[in-house]
Amino acid sequence: MRRTVSSAAPAPPPAPAAEEPEPLRTTFSFRLPRGYLAEDGTLHRDGVMRLATARDELVPLRDDRVRENPAYLTVVLLGRVITRLGEITDVHAEVIENMFASDLAFLQELYRTVNSEGHTRVSAACPECRHEFLVELAGGRLGES
Secondary structure (H helix, E strand, O other): OOOOOOOOOOOOOOOOOOOOOOOOOOEEEEEEEEEEEOOOOOEEEEEEEEOOOHHHHHHHHHOHHHHHOHHHHHHHHHHHHEEEEOOEOOOOHHHHHOOOHHHHHHHHHHHHHHHHHOOOEEEEEOOOOOOEEEEEOOOOOOOOO
């Protein structure tokens, strides 16, 4: 009796199905820690920031206020990328410069996160048990933070 040995290698396992890439997210809802207090006394806390373009980062460099005081770059830049703040749809540098410092710091961090890292999730750890988890800075729904 003659045995034949197959030289064919076993079929490789099927490749895993390609994961669908997440759609590009270009706007990010946020809620300010304190809120922008408008001249009429209205407090605006919920807003929307869009992703920055190269133009958004280049145009402020020609602004005289930025040339005189480089720290003003943040104010001009945020005024370009925040598309709504409460009922205000014309957000500009003068609105940003009248915000509370804690809100400005929050917006700077949100800008850095969405434009540098591409998302609004940051890694965090419980100070007591050291459990690590992700925190969503901008929230998944309008006004959620």
